[in-house]
Amino acid sequence: MYIHVKTYAGQRKEEVKRLNEDHLEVRVREPAQNNLANGRVIEIIKNLYPGALARLINGHQSPSKLFSVDGN
Secondary structure: EEEEOOOOEOOOOOEEEEEEOOOOEOOOOOEEEEEOOHHHHHHHHHHHHOOOEEEEEEEOOOOOEEEEEOOO
């Protein structure tokens, strides 16, 4: 399954908003430097889909990201 995620890095508080079945808006506290924000977004997706493998497919340096979530 593919998940489209719009990320906002460096926010004051973390928030996850499910827009529909395969689109999320995620706000994280980590800055968009040294892959910190991407790592936190992957952790959040793993918590939303327990036991699944989440991989960032596209958008490593962009706020719009595409994740593959397998094994759920």
